[in-house]
Amino acid sequence: MSPVVAVIGGGQLARMMAPPATNLNITLRALVESPQAAAAQVIPTSTIGTPSDLPIIEQLVSGADVLTFEHEHIPAEVLARLEKILPIHPRPAALIYAQDKLLMRQKLTEIGIKVPRWQKAVSLAEVEKFALEIGTPFIAKTPRGGYDGKGVKVVHHATELTDWLQLGPVLLEEKIPFTRELSQLVARSSTGEFKAWPLVESIQQNGVCWQVIAPAPRTTPEVAEKASQMALKIATELNVTGVLAVELFETTGGELYVNELAMRPHNSGHWTQDGSATSQFEQHLRAVLGLPLGETDMLPGVWVMQNLLGSNYPQAAAASGEVMHEIPQARIHLYGKEVRPGRKLGHVNVPADEVSQAQKLANRAIEILHG
Ligand SMILES: Nc1ncnc2c1ncn2[C@@H]1O[C@H](COP(=O)(O)OP(=O)(O)O)[C@@H](O)[C@H]1O
Ligand SMILES: [Mg+2]
Structure with a gap:
């Protein structure tokens, strides 16, 4: 069956x-x-x-x-x-920490995972107190329902949160002066088996993932090890099943802070479709069914994933042939979605010997797809 x-x-x-x-x-x-x-x-x-x-x-x-x-x-x-x-899978008791950023901050603090200094605020007075303690600007987030930067605000004055506070509690965070954003993708099966992919760098534009570099360039083995140990601890303590993406901030000196968690395949893992022995989508299916997990080794080279974000251009599929012709190593993934400004319509995965070369080719492929 x-x-x-x-x-x-x-x-x-x-x-x-x-x-x-x-x-x-x-x-x-x-x-x-x-x-x-x-x-x-x-x-x-x-x-x-x-x-x-x-x-x-x-x-x-x-x-x-x-x-x-x-x-x-x-x-x-x-x-x-x-x-x-x-x-x-993931079980609702685990999923709650991906659904609610306040509960996530609370739980991660409890288990000793480093996160930005944070506080729950329900009144303007609490926001003003936080602003005094932490300084401005700081970050405010709606605990639930946000994605692609919607529900995240850089705040300079407490009064900018008047509207949000009327809707419910708000998560306040110190603004981390990160040097880059990283993502640690792992999978934990319903049997408890655990596998990690290499640490990657993710670059956002206006809060939306734009490009991912696998593996994260210039990463020390200590930082890579710290990231996968953090993800292992989170997956185990929260009893996560399926694919788990741990979004991270790296600061100078290799400090890592957890930004947020996603318990499903994640944009930072799209490169695994072509650059890993097992893609995150297959791994997720294996994990939720309790099947043995696949190997997570990278295929040779570095891989750059770049998103095709919607603009006022016509449908992208028409230009696929041109990409195939000019950049035969680019792997094209299109979602069949109608074009809307900023919407994720597809992505390309491009391998090369050097990061800058892979970035250049991925950029060019996306430029062609835009038509
Ligand atoms: N505490 C913070 N310090 C600095 N930048 C942040 C902080 N929190 C979020 N950001 C920026 O905002 C982006 C979106 O925030 P995130 O909580 O991941 O929301 P989303 O659910 O929309 O992905 C992050 O990728 C990061 O660039
Ligand atoms: Mg995010």
């Missing part, structure tokens, strides 16, 4: 689970927002609905072996009900 994996979410992450699912004869079922969703186009057994649509989700999971996610935005009541029906 082929295993059945239900996935909540119909974007590119669910879509990219389809190729490894096909290879392993795993039946994927995705909960998608519309028939045009990126995942719906390639997963014939898709169900249309939203993550709060319990009856629809009950249909989705009926007869499935496991439920997993491509995003975190699922109401707690829905998860509590589904937990009685089938195994869920």
Whole structure:
């Protein structure tokens, strides 16, 4: 019997689970927002609905072996009900730390993982007190529902948070003067098996991931070891199952702070589709099904992943042939999504001997795709 994996979410992450699912004869079922969703186009057994649509989700999971996610935005009541029906990976008790940045900061502090100095604020007075202690500017975040920099604000004056405070508690953080952002991607199976990919560097533009360099250049073995040990500790103590991305800030002197956690395949892991012995999408499926994890060794060279971000340009697919012609080593991944400014429409993975060369080729490939 082929295993059945239900996935909540119909974007590119669910879509990219389809190729490894096909290879392993795993039946994927995705909960998608519309028939045009990126995942719906390639997963014939898709169900249309939203993550709060319990009856629809009950249909989705009926007869499935496991439920997993491509995003975190699922109401707690829905998860509590589904937990009685089938195994869920990551488990809701772990997922909560990817859903709520306040709970995440609290938990990581508790287990001794280094994070920016932070505080929960419910009033302007508390924000003013934090500003006095920490100095300005500082960072404010909505605890839930944010992504791609939405829900993150650089604050110079407490009053900039008046609107947010009316909606509920706000997470305040010191602004870390990082030299770069890193990401440690790992997987932990429902059997407890653990594997880490090499540490990578991720570069954001306006809060959105733009480029990822694997492995992270100029990294000492000590920093790489520290990052994977942090991720191992987080995965174990939080009992995470599936792929876990630990977003990190590195400061001068190789200090590492955890920014946030994602318990699913992550943009910083897209390079693994072409540059690793096992892609994060296959690994996630293996992990949630309790199958042995695949090797995480890198293929030769350095790999640069660059996102195709939407602009006012026409659909990208038309220019794929031109990329193939000019940069044959570029691996193209398109999501079938309609173009909207800033939207993630696809990415390329490009190998080279040198980082600067891979970056140059990835840039050029994206430029061509933009048309
Ligand atoms: N404490 C901080 N200090 C400095 N920069 C930060 C801090 N928190 C977030 N940022 C910047 O904002 C980006 C988005 O924040 P993050 O919490 O990861 O939100 P999202 O859920 O949108 O990815 C980070 O990648 C980083 O560039
Ligand atoms: Mg982030």
